[in-house]
Amino acid sequence: MLDEQRDFDLNIEDVLDNWEVYHALREIIANAIDEQRLTNTKNFEITRENNVTKIRDFGRGLSYEHLTQNENQEKLKNPELVIGKFGVGLKDALATLFRHEIVVRVKSKHGDITLGKQKKHGFDIYTLHAFIGTPSESNFLGTEFSLSGCSEEDLSNAKNLFLIFSGEEVLEKTKYGEILTKKSSISNIYIKGVRVAEEENFLFSYNITSLTTTMEKALNRERTNVGRTAYTERIKSIILSSKDSVVAKRLVDDLGKYEEGTQHDELKYNDICVHACKILNSKDKVVFVTPQEQSTEKHLLDYAKGDGLEIITIPNIIKEKIQGIEDAEGNTMRDISQYRSEYDESFEFDFVPEEELTTSEKEVFSYKEKILNLVGGKPKVVKKIKISETLRVGSSVCGVAGMWDPSDQQIIIKRSVLSDLRSFAGVFLHEIAHAKSRCPDVDAGFEQMLSEFLGQIVADRIKS
Numbered sequence: 001m002l003d004e005q006r007d008f009d010l011n012i013e014d015v016l017d018n019w020e021v022y023h024a025l026r027e028i029i030a031n032a033i034d035e036q037r038l039t040n041t042k043n044f045e046i047t048r049e050n051n052v053t054k055i056r057d058f059g060r061g062l063s064y065e066h067l068t069q070n071e072n073q074e075k076l077k078n079p080e081l082v083i084g085k086f087g088v089g090l091k092d093a094l095a096t097l098f099r100h101e102i103v104v105r106v107k108s109k110h111g112d113i114t115l116g117k118q119k120k121h122g123f124d125i126y127t128l129h130a131f132i133g134t135p136s137e138s139n140f141l142g143t144e145f146s147l148s149g150c151s152e153e154d155l156s157n158a159k160n161l162f163l164i165f166s167g168e169e170v171l172e173k174t175k176y177g178e179i180l181t182k183k184s185s186i187s188n189i190y191i192k193g194v195r196v197a198e199e200e201n202f203l204f205s206y207n208i209t210s211l212t213t214t215m216e217k218a219l220n221r222e223r224t225n226v227g228r229t230a231y232t233e234r235i236k237s238i239i240l241s242s243k244d245s246v247v248a249k250r251l252v253d254d255l256g257k258y259e260e261g262t263q264h265d266e267l268k269y270n271d272i273c274v275h276a277c278k279i280l281n282s283k284d285k286v287v288f289v290t291p292q293e294q295s296t297e298k299h300l301l302d303y304a305k306g307d308g309l310e311i312i313t314i315p316n317i318i319k320e321k322i323q324g325i326e327d328a329e330g331n332t333m334r335d336i337s338q339y340r341s342e343y344d345e346s347f348e349f350d351f352v353p354e355e356e357l358t359t360s361e362k363e364v365f366s367y368k369e370k371i372l373n374l375v376g377g378k379p380k381v382v383k384k385i386k387i388s389e390t391l392r393v394g395s396s397v398c399g400v401a402g403m404w405d406p407s408d409q410q411i412i413i414k415r416s417v418l419s420d421l422r423s424f425a426g427v428f429l430h431e432i433a434h435a436k437s438r439c440p441d442v443d444a445g446f447e448q449m450l451s452e453f454l455g456q457i458v459a460d461r462i463k464s
Contacts, residue, residue, distance in 0.1 A: 008064050008130040009120060010091050019096040021150050025158035027093035028055050028145050030194060033164070035059035035143070046155070053150050058142040061108035064132050067091060095128050103148040109140045163193040168205050174241035176234055180205040189231055191215070196226040203254055203264035204247075208234050239272050243328075248279035258315040259291065273318045282327040286310045287339045290319050297336050299440050303400065304339055347403070350389035352415055357387065361418040371425055372432070374460065375453045379436045384410035387418070402427040404434035411435060429453055 032044035032055055039059040047054045067090070097104050098115050106113035112133045117126045159165040166188065168180040182188065187202035188195050192209055208215070208231060215230050242248065255273060257263040266272055280286050287309045289301065294313065301311055314322075322333040332338055357365060368385060372378045391414050392400045401414045401423075411431045417423040433453060439445035 006064075006132045007118065008067060008132055010067060010094065010128045010130055019092065020157075021097065021100050021102060021154040022157035022161075024093035024096040024100075024102075025053075025055070025147075025150065025154060026161050026194070027089045029158060029162065031090060032057040032143075033162075033193070041142070046159075048152065048155065051148060053147045053155055054144055055147075056142055056144040060142075061110050061140065062106055062113070062143040063108065063110035064113075064130065067130055094130070097147065097150075098128055100149075102150050105146040105148075107136060107140055107144045107146070108142070109135050109138055111135050161195045163188075163190045163195070163207055166195075166205075170207075171204070172242055172244040172247050174238050176210045176237045176241055177206055177208040179238060179242060179244075179247055180207060189226070189235075191226070191231075197228070197231070199228075199265070201265045203250060203266050206231075206235050206238060208238070210234070235266070236269060236272065239266060240275050242275070243279060245279055245283040248276040249284070251276035252280055252312055252314070255314050255318065258318070270318065270321060273314070274321050277312075277314065277318065277322050277333065278325075278327040280312065281333050282329040282331060284310065286312045286334065288312050288314050288319065288322060288333065288335045290314060290316050290336075292316075293336050300336065300340060300343065303343060306400075309334075309339070346392050348390050348392070349412065352387045352389055354387070357415075357418065361415070364418045364421050364424050367421060367425070368428060371428055374457050375429065375432060375436075376456070379432065381406075381409055381438075382411055382432070382435050384408070386410055386412050387415050388412050389415050402431045404431045406435075406438070 029044075029046070035041070035057040036044050036059065041058040044055070044057040047056075094104060094115060098117075104113075104115050112135060114131045114133070116129055116131060118129050119125065120127045163180075167183050168188065171179045171181060180188075180190075182202075182205040185200070187199040188205040189197040189199060190205070190207040191211065193207060212234055215226075215234060217230075239247075239251070251267065251272065254263050254267050255276075258267065258273075277288060281288075285308055287301070287304050289297065289311060291313060294301070294311070304311065319335055323335055323337065325333055327333060334342070354362065354365065365387070391403060391412065401417050403412050404410075405412060411428070413424070413427060413431070417427045430450075433446055433449040434440070437445045437449035439449070
């Protein structure tokens with residue numbers, strides 16, 4: 001009823017000139033989200049019909065007291081739940097909508113509110129007033145903002161500022177914030193679910209839920225154009241608190257671009273690179289190698305693949321930082337040196353005396369002297385030739401059917417290759433080449449020795 005209408009001075013003469021309609025919608029949506037979370041009521045609703053946008057929550061209902069607060073004490077006490085904390089956000093939103101000639105009607109059980117300008121009581125100054133009327137629905141649940149005149153683009157731009165409308169999925173939650181998948185080439189930086197910045201060269205998007213003092217100061221009333229310096233340390237804290245292997249794998253994969261300097265910006269911090277490697281080391285079967293080691297240690301990496309390990313390429317500077325340290329589970333970081341130690345220690349021998357071989361195995365083994373004669377006889381460095389039931393348990397690498405042990409100057413052949421002469425001859429010649437060249441697999445010296453063996457055998461066969 002008109003005679004029950006009360007005029008409430010919002011004490012706003014000038015408003016934020018750089019605010020557009022979508023900034024005002026952002027504040028109203030943020031308030032709806034906060035009310036939903038604080039009251040644990042059903043989801044807020046946004047509808048649009050006949051050029052009227054309606055934003056409604058199902059909480060306790062807006063009253064004129066909410067237009068007086070500078071800080072909302074309830075929101076201050078629940079920082080982990082809510083987006084906003086300053087009551088001035090709503091007042092700024094109402095003033096912005098009025099300046100853009102958007103007709104505003106607010107409905108709650110506490111009263112219906114509209115906007116208009118009139119003289120400030122006792123002064124010749126016009127300020128924005130809220131006109132508080134009798135509630136049109138005394139049992140109305142929550143608060144509904146009806147906004148006539150804002151466009152679909154205004155609403156779309158406002159919704160694009162919120163994580164809940166972005167479609168970006170949460171990969172991991174930490175005590176400092178959330179790591180998100182990004183939906184495009186641009187990463188979004190959110191603070192408590194509201195976008196405050198964009199990054200062109202980040203690997204993930206982020207939602208910061210625990211603010212630093214620096215961020216509190218940087219987060220102005222506009223909530224826009226927050227500088228990177230304000231949130232960089234918090235994003236580092238989020239990543240360094242991460243324990244998820246999927247996140248770590250994506251970070252480490254990006255390390256492959258380190259040498260060219262094209263990695264994403266998170267990987268420009270060595271402590272983040274090391275942390276990601278630690279997570280992978282503790283959760284997955286991996287071995288970390290440098291690009292150079294990919295070539296020089298190919299034989300050992302073939303064994304690693306046979307053992308079910310994934311090869312992870314890292315730059316030299318990160319290799320130096322992880323070498324010899326432990327991951328969160330207390331395991332030594334598995335670089336190529338660590339794997340070589342594990343490989344050497346993994347051999348288990350169960351030697352079989354020649355007299356215990358079967359008749360067919362003895363026959364195959366008896367050809368060892370003839371095979372040696374094909375390549376110039378037994379190298380002086382070889383003192384013993386032994387047979388073992390086992391070499392390495394669980395390996396699928398065919399090359400581990402024999403080995404040259406330089407420390408004991410012996411060639412060890414796995415018993416299973418004595419099943420036929422072709423298998424035995426191939427493995428035996430392979431290990432003789434190691435002994436004679438004193439080089440590992442794929443090494444140029446080893447390859448040359450094998451070539452000399454083949455040439456000698458073929459030449460002798462042709463001549464005979």
